[in-house]
Amino acid sequence: MLRVWGEGAVGAADEVFRPHRGTPLSGSPARRPRVGRVGQGTGDEVVALLVDGPGGAAEVEVQCHGGPAAVALVVAALEGIGVRRRPAGDWNSRRFGSPIRAMAFEDLSAAGTDRAARHLLAQAQGALDLELEAIREGVSVDPAGAIGRLERLIDRAEVGCRLVAGWRVALAGRPNVGKSRLLNALAGYGRAIVSPTPGTTRDVVTARIALDGWPVEVADTAGLRETLDPIESGGVTRARSRHEGADLVLLVLDQSEPLTETDRALVAEYANAVIVRNKCDLPAAWEPEASWGGGAALEISAERGDGLEELVAIVSRTLVPDPPRVEEALPFRAEQREQLIDALRLVREGRGDDAGRALDRLRSQGT
């Protein structure tokens, strides 16, 4: 869908739009869809309509066929008569009345889960703008209050900045403990494989899934399984580098077979991992050891599905310990977080005016 806006938008659309029948587009009542062609040769068959833009200005919406080639035909026709192409954000800024709301709207289109989308929608509707305005008013008269609110926003940005990119969870464990089975079970459990990640290598299999509504990429170091034992062949460094970028490691152990040296080494290696004892549908060959920090190992069966609900809850709590409420202000881009940290520093230094200017910049630029 293209939007033609600005002075002369309707005239420009009239020049390129060849209606199948009836008057030129400019003669149509607002919001009445018209069918016709745009573009050289037969061009693309499109639906065009006059719509009210922000502030009531007459604009034209052109609904093309999908696919880059059909859209390019229409764009070329418009550019051929001097219409300039603008980033979608320009129009969104006008439509939403603020750069931050426009950005939230843009990110909304990339949100992979409902829950992420709901949070972004609240920002597109102005939650973050409102909070920034309130903080802005307070920086000089109530610095302590402004500091508290800024700190809360910065905390929440940890979640906000993941709404599009998601979190990363890595599965670790020696071969045959059930890692890929667990990956599949989690993907099935979430019922939301958002997309197979492009760039999947032979070494790592990943799935984008919704865990408790949060977008999460789960990675299984599959290639290591067949080719290398992570401990014996020094492949541990490779495995570690896979897991280093992860927000959370799930260390999978097979409780139906005696623990091996590799298992013990992995437990020591991934001290912060959530330990899962897989295959609890089979008789247990060992019990968690006290030395594992209270033996917090969760019994699951990737095969039968036992314990998955609890595992999902634990992962969600670990990744997002303090979930924001949907209607709350949530910074959602790293640059916003940086600028908030800057503003917080300024208020703390007693430079309320400078902090106010930093917040004004944030609100006027969005990032």
Ligand code: GDP
């Ligand atoms: P990976 O090498 O760690 O990825 O292990 P796989 O997921 O390939 O599983 C290894 C074997 O264990 C396969 O035969 C699975 O069917 C089996 N397996 C995995 N999870 C379970 C489970 O929860 N219970 C039982 N009984 N078998 C399982």
